[in-house]
Amino acid sequence: xxxxxxxxxxxxxxxxxxxxxxxxxxxxxxxxxxxxxxxxxxxxxxxxxxxxxxxxxxxxxxxxxxxxxxxxxxxxxxxxxxxxxxxxxxxxxxxxxxxxxxxxxxxxxxxxxxxxxxxxxxxxxxxxxxxxxxxxxxxxxxxxxxxxxxxxxxxxxxxxxxxxxxxxxxxxxxxxxxxxxxxxxxxxxxxxxxxxxxxxxxxxxxxxxxxxxxxxxxxxxxxxxxxxxxxxxxxxxxxxxxxxxxxxxxxxxxxxxxxxxxxxxxxxxxxxxxxxxxxxxxxxxxxxxxxxxxxxxxxxxxxxxxxxxxxxxxxxxxxxxxxxxxxxxxxxxxxxxxxxxxxxxxxxxxxxxxxxxxxxxxxxxxxxxxxxxxxxxxxxxxxxxxxxxxxxxxxxxxxxxxxxxxxxxxxxxxxxxxxxxxxxxxxxxxxxxxxxxxxxxxxxxxxxxxxxxxxxxxxxxxxxxxxxxxxxxxxxxxxxxxxxxxxxxxxxxxxxxxxxxxxxxxxxxxxxxxxxxxxxxxxxxxxxxxxxxxxxxxxxxxxxxxxxxxxxxxxxxxxxxxxxxxxxxxxxxxxxxxxxxxxxxxxxxxxxxxxxxxxxxxxxxxxxxxxxxxxxxxxxxxxxxxxxxxxxxxxxxxxxxxxxxxxxxxxxxxxxxxxxxxxxxxxxxxxxxxxxxxxxxxxxxxxxxxxxxxxxxxxxxxxxxxxxxxxxxxxxxxxxxxxxxxxxxxxxxxxxxxxxxxxxxxxxxxxxxxxxxxxxxxxxxxxxxxxxxxxxxxxxxxxxxxxxxxxxxxxxxxxxxxxxxxxxxxxxxxxxxxxxxxxxxxxxxxxxxxxxxxxxxxxx
Amino acid sequence: xxxxxxxxxxxxxxxxxxxxxxxxxxxxxxxxxxxxxxxxxxxxxxxxxxxxxxxxxxxxxxxxxxxxxxxxxxxxxxxxxxxxxxxxxxxxxxxxxxxxxxxxxxxxxxxxxxxxxxxxxxxxxxxxxxxxxx
Numbered sequence: 001x002x003x004x005x006x007x008x009x010x011x012x013x014x015x016x017x018x019x020x021x022x023x024x025x026x027x028x029x030x031x032x033x034x035x036x037x038x039x040x041x042x043x044x045x046x047x048x049x050x051x052x053x054x055x056x057x058x059x060x061x062x063x064x065x066x067x068x069x070x071x072x073x074x075x076x077x078x079x080x081x082x083x084x085x086x087x088x089x090x091x092x093x094x095x096x097x098x099x100x101x102x103x104x105x106x107x108x109x110x111x112x113x114x115x116x117x118x119x120x121x122x123x124x125x126x127x128x129x130x131x132x133x134x135x136x137x138x139x140x141x142x143x144x145x146x147x148x149x150x151x152x153x154x155x156x157x158x159x160x161x162x163x164x165x166x167x168x169x170x171x172x173x174x175x176x177x178x179x180x181x182x183x184x185x186x187x188x189x190x191x192x193x194x195x196x197x198x199x200x201x202x203x204x205x206x207x208x209x210x211x212x213x214x215x216x217x218x219x220x221x222x223x224x225x226x227x228x229x230x231x232x233x234x235x236x237x238x239x240x241x242x243x244x245x246x247x248x249x250x251x252x253x254x255x256x257x258x259x260x261x262x263x264x265x266x267x268x269x270x271x272x273x274x275x276x277x278x279x280x281x282x283x284x285x286x287x288x289x290x291x292x293x294x295x296x297x298x299x300x301x302x303x304x305x306x307x308x309x310x311x312x313x314x315x316x317x318x319x320x321x322x323x324x325x326x327x328x329x330x331x332x333x334x335x336x337x338x339x340x341x342x343x344x345x346x347x348x349x350x351x352x353x354x355x356x357x358x359x360x361x362x363x364x365x366x367x368x369x370x371x372x373x374x375x376x377x378x379x380x381x382x383x384x385x386x387x388x389x390x391x392x393x394x395x396x397x398x399x400x401x402x403x404x405x406x407x408x409x410x411x412x413x414x415x416x417x418x419x420x421x422x423x424x425x426x427x428x429x430x431x432x433x434x435x436x437x438x439x440x441x442x443x444x445x446x447x448x449x450x451x452x453x454x455x456x457x458x459x460x461x462x463x464x465x466x467x468x469x470x471x472x473x474x475x476x477x478x479x480x481x482x483x484x485x486x487x488x489x490x491x492x493x494x495x496x497x498x499x500x501x502x503x504x505x506x507x508x509x510x511x512x513x514x515x516x517x518x519x520x521x522x523x524x525x526x527x528x529x530x531x532x533x534x535x536x537x538x539x540x541x542x543x544x545x546x547x548x549x550x551x552x553x554x555x556x557x558x559x560x561x562x563x564x565x566x567x568x569x570x571x572x573x574x575x576x577x578x579x580x581x582x583x584x585x586x587x588x589x590x591x592x593x594x595x596x597x598x599x600x601x602x603x604x605x606x607x608x609x610x611x612x613x614x615x616x617x618x619x620x621x622x623x624x625x626x627x628x629x630x631x632x633x634x635x636x637x638x639x640x641x642x643x644x645x646x647x648x649x650x651x652x653x654x655x656x657x658x659x660x661x662x663x664x665x666x667x668x669x670x671x672x673x674x675x676x677x678x679x680x681x682x683x684x685x686x687x688x689x690x691x692x693x694x695x696x697x698x699x700x701x702x703x704x705x706x707x708x709x710x711x712x713x714x715x716x717x718x719x720x721x722x723x724x725x726x727x728x729x730x731x732x733x734x735x736x737x738x739x740x741x742x743x744x745x746x747x748x749x750x751x752x753x754x755x756x757x758x759x760x761x762x763x764x765x766x767x768x769x770x771x772x773x774x775x776x777x778x779x780x781x782x783x784x785x786x787x788x789x790x791x792x793x794x795x796x797x798x799x800x801x802x803x804x805x806x807x808x809x810x811x812x813x814x815x816x817x818x819x820x821x822x823x824x825x826x827x828x829x830x831x832x833x834x835x836x837x838x839x840x841x842x843x844x
Numbered sequence: 845x846x847x848x849x850x851x852x853x854x855x856x857x858x859x860x861x862x863x864x865x866x867x868x869x870x871x872x873x874x875x876x877x878x879x880x881x882x883x884x885x886x887x888x889x890x891x892x893x894x895x896x897x898x899x900x901x902x903x904x905x906x907x908x909x910x911x912x913x914x915x916x917x918x919x920x921x922x923x924x925x926x927x928x929x930x931x932x933x934x935x936x937x938x939x940x941x942x943x944x945x946x947x948x949x950x951x952x953x954x955x956x957x958x959x960x961x962x963x964x965x966x967x968x969x970x971x972x973x974x975x976x977x978x
Contacts, residue, residue: 368847380855388862392870412871415890415950415961420869424862540915554915556936651939659965660939680914680936688910801914801936 010062020052024132053110082182099156108204126215191250205236210305238824269311371442433487491521516823526813537568883953
C-alpha cells in the first residue's frame with residue numbers, strides 16, 4: 001500500500017508555510033509602516049508567522065516520519081535511507097539531501113523567529129518582515145511546484161514513481177522497493193548527526209543581526225538596533241565557529257586528508273562568513289562603547305549574511321564541480337539560488353543606499369591609544385583574512401562568468417592548496433594574536449604612552465620568557481613558527497592578566513572576551529605545533545620505477561601479515577583483517593566468516609569468544625550493518641617501554657561514491673596523536689595477484705600437512721544439507737572438507753572447501769583465505785575411505801600499505817576550542833542581560 | 845596625512861598583494877603538450893592535466909604497472925588531445941585507479957618524464973538514482 005496521504009500532508013504544509021511567510025512579510029511590512037504597536041497588521045503578521053512556523057515544523061515532522069517508517073515509495077526516503085540504518089542515522093538522513101537541509105535551516109529560522117517575537121517590542125514588525133521574506137525564499141526551495149516549464153523548488157515529498165522512470169512502475173504503479181539505497185556509508189558517523197544542524201543553526205543566527213540592521217536602515221533608527229542584535233551575533237559566532245571546528249574534527253577522524261582542514265571550497269565557504277561575523281561582532285562592541293564604527297558595523301553585519309547566501313550558492317548550485325570533494329549534487333536549483341542571492345544583494349543596496357548619507361559618523365578620529373582603534377584594526381585584519389580565502393575559492397564562479405561573456409578561463413585551484421592558504425593566513429593570525437593581546441590593555445579609555453609601557457612590560461617579558469622555554473624544549477628553529485609562538489603566548493599572557501584582574505574585582509560577567517581570546521591563541525599554537533611539526537613517521541626511500549634511477553622519498557611502508565617491521569621507535573605488525581558485527585564488541589577476523597547471499601549476513605566458522613564470553617557459536621549467522629567496512633588490526637610495540645597498543649584503521653569500499661574510502665585510527669597520547677591509515681590493501685582477486693601452480697594433495701582424514709608453510713590438519717568430511725549461493729535439489733549433494741590451519745599466535749583458521757553436485761554437474765568453488773594467502777579447492781573425494789584430493793594454490797602473503805603521521809600537541813587545539821566556546825557563552829550572556837535590562841526600561 | 849588614509853592605503857596594498865599572489869599561485873587545466881612546452885620554457889609550476897587511462901581494443905585498461913615494492917605506480921594517460929603520456933606517481937596505486945573514468949593528474953615534467961604529485965580520480969558511481977533494485 002502506498003501511503004500517499006502523508007506526502008500530500010507534507011506538501012500541503014510546505015505550501016502553507018510558503019504562503020504564511022509571504023503573508024507575514026506583507027503584514028509585518030504594513031505594521032512597520034504604521035508605527036504603532038499592536039495594530040491589526042502586526043497581529044496578522046504574528047498570526048501568519050506563527051502559522052508559517054508551525055507548518056515548517058509540521059513538514060519536518062512529516063519528513064522524519066516518512067524516513068523513520070521506511071516509506072520507500074517516497075524518493076527522499078528511498079534515496080537517503082535504508083532498512084539497515086540505525087535510528088540515529090535516520091536523523092542524519094534527514095539532512096543528507098538538499099531538500100532536508102533547506103528544511104532544517106528553515107526550522108531553525110522559524111524557532112528563532114518565535115523567540116524574537118516573544119522578546120522584542122518595537123523591533124518586532126520590521127525585523128520579522130525581513131525574517132519572513134527570507135523564510136519565503138527558503139520555503140520556495142522545497143516548494144516543488146511546476147508551472148509549465150518552470151519548476152519552483154524541489155519537494156522532499158515526491159513519490160519515487162514520479163521522480164524515477166522505471167519500467168516496473170508501468171507494470172505496477174503501486175510498486176514499493178523493499179529497501180532504500182541508504183545513507184552514504186561515509187556519512188554514517190555521529191558527526192553527521194550533530195554537525196549539519198549546528199551549521200544551519202549558525203546560518204540561522206546570522207539572519208538575526210542582518211534583520212536588525214535592515215530594520216535599522218529602513219526605520220532610520222540607526223543606533224538602537226545594535227543592542228538587541230549583539231547577543232545574537234556573539235551566539236551565532238560561537239555556534240558557527242563550533243560547527244566549523246566540528247567539521248574539521250570530523251574530517252580529521254574519518255576522512256583521509258591527513259589533517260583537520262583541507263581548504264576545500266566547501267570549508268572555505270563557511271569559514272569566510274564566520275571571519276566577517278567575528279569582525280562585525282567587534283565593531284558592534286566598539287560602537288556601543290564609543291559611538292564610532294557604525295557604518296562599518298552595518299557593512300559587516302550585512303556582508304556576513306550575504307556571504308552565507310553566497311556560500312549556499314557555491315555549495316548547492318553544482319558550480320564547484322571538480323573543485324570540491326564534498327559539495328551537494330546539483331538539483332537544478334541554481335537559477336533559483338542565484339535569484340535568492342541577487343534579490344538580497346540588490347534589496348540591501350537599495351535600502352542602504354537610500355539612507356547611507358544620513359547614518360551618523362563620528363568626526364573625531366580614534367586615537368591610537370584607544371581600545372576602539374585597535375579593535376577596529378583587528379576587524380580589518382579579519383576582513384582581509386576572509387578576502388584572501390574567498391578570492392581563490394571563487395575561481396569556478398570567475399571561470400563561469402568569463403565563459404558567459406564568451407571568453408575562456410581555466411583557472412584551477414593552487415596545486416598545493418594547504419601551503420598556499422597557510423602562508424597567508426598564518427601572518428594574519430599572528431596579527432590577530434598581537435592585536436587581541438594589546439587591545440585588551442586599552443580597556444580604560446584613557447591610556448597614553450607611559451601608562452601603556454608600564455602595562456605592557458610584564459606581559460611582554462613574561463611571554464618572551466615562556467616562548468623561549470617552549471622553543472628550547474620543543475626544538476623550534478623555524479623563524480615563522482617562533483613568531484607564531486610568541487604572538488600566541490603574548491595573547492595568552494596579556495589576556496590572562498586581564499582575566500585575573502577581572503576575577504579579582506569580581507567582574508566575572510565581563511570575562512568573556514579575555515577567555516575567548518585565550519582560547520583563540522591556544523588554537524593558534526595548537527595548529528602551529530600539529531601542522532607545522534606534523535611528521536610522517538612511515539618515511540621510506542623507494543625507486544619510483546625502472547625508468548627512474550634516483551631514489552624518491554616515499555611516505556608509506558608495506559607491512560606483510562605477521563611480519564614485524566620497525567618504524568619510528570615502534571615495532572609494527574599487521575595482525576589481521578576484521579569486520580564489525582552488530583551486538584558484538586570489538587572486531588571479528590574475516591577468516592572466521594563465511595559469506596552468504598546477503599552481504600549484511602555472514603556465518604561464523606568458529607565460536608566467537610571475547611573476554612571469556614561467547615558471543616556466537618560456530619554456524620551462527622551474524623548481522624553486519626556495514627559490510628563495506630574492513631578494519632586492519634595493526635599492533636604497535638614501543639621499543640623503549642615495550643608497551644603495546646593496537647590500532648584498527650578502516651577501509652571502506654563505498655559503492656555510492658564509486659570509490660574506496662580509507663579512514664584513520666588515532667592513538668591519542670597526552671602530547672601528540674599518532675594518526676595511522678591504510679592507503680592500499682591487497683586484493684587477492686585483482687589482476688596483480690600471481691598464484692602458484694595448483695598442487696594436488698591427496699589427504700586422509702586426520703592427516704597433517706603443510707599449506708603455504710603453515711601446519712594444517714584435514715579433520716573431517718561432512719555432508720551439507722544446504723549451501724550458500726546454490727539451490728540444492730533432491731538429487732543434488734554437497735560435501736565439505738574441514739581443514740584447520742595453525743597460524744601465528746596460536747590462531748586457528750578453518751578452511752572449508754566444498755564439492756557440489758548439482759544436476760549432474762560438479763562444482764568445486766575456490767575457497768580463498770587472505771590470511772594464509774591460499775586458495776584451495778576440493779578436487780576429488782573418495783566416499784569409500786573418506787580421503788580427498790585437495791587443490792592448493794598459494795601467493796605472496798597478505799599486505800597493507802600504511803602511513804603514520806605524528807601530530808604533536810594537537811590537544812592544545814581542541815582544549816583551546818573549548819575555552820573559546822566558554823568565552824563566547826559568557827559574552828553572549830552579558831550582552832543579552834544588557835539588552836533585556838534596556839528593553840524593560842522600554843528603551844529598546 | 846590622516847591616520848585613516850594611511851590605514852586605507854595599507855589595506856589596499858595588502859588586497860593587491862593577495863590578488864597578485866593568487867594569480868601567481870593559481871594552477872591551470874592544460875594538455876600534455878602545453879605542460880611540456882611550459883616545462884621547457886622553464887616554468888616549474890604544477891599544472892592539472894585531465895585525461896583517461898589508456899585502453900586496448902577490448903576496452904581493458906593497459907599500461908598500469910605498480911613498482912616492485914608496490915609503493916609507487918606508473919600508468920599511461922591519454923589527454924583530451926589524444927596524446928599518450930606515461931605518468932609516474934610516487935605513491936601506492938590509488939585503490940580505485942582501475943575503476944576510474946577520468947583521471948586528473950597534478951604535477952609536471954621532470955627530466956622529460958611526467959611526475960604526478962597528486963592524482964584525483966573520478967569514478968563512475970555505481971549509485972545511480974535511476975535504477976531500482978527489485
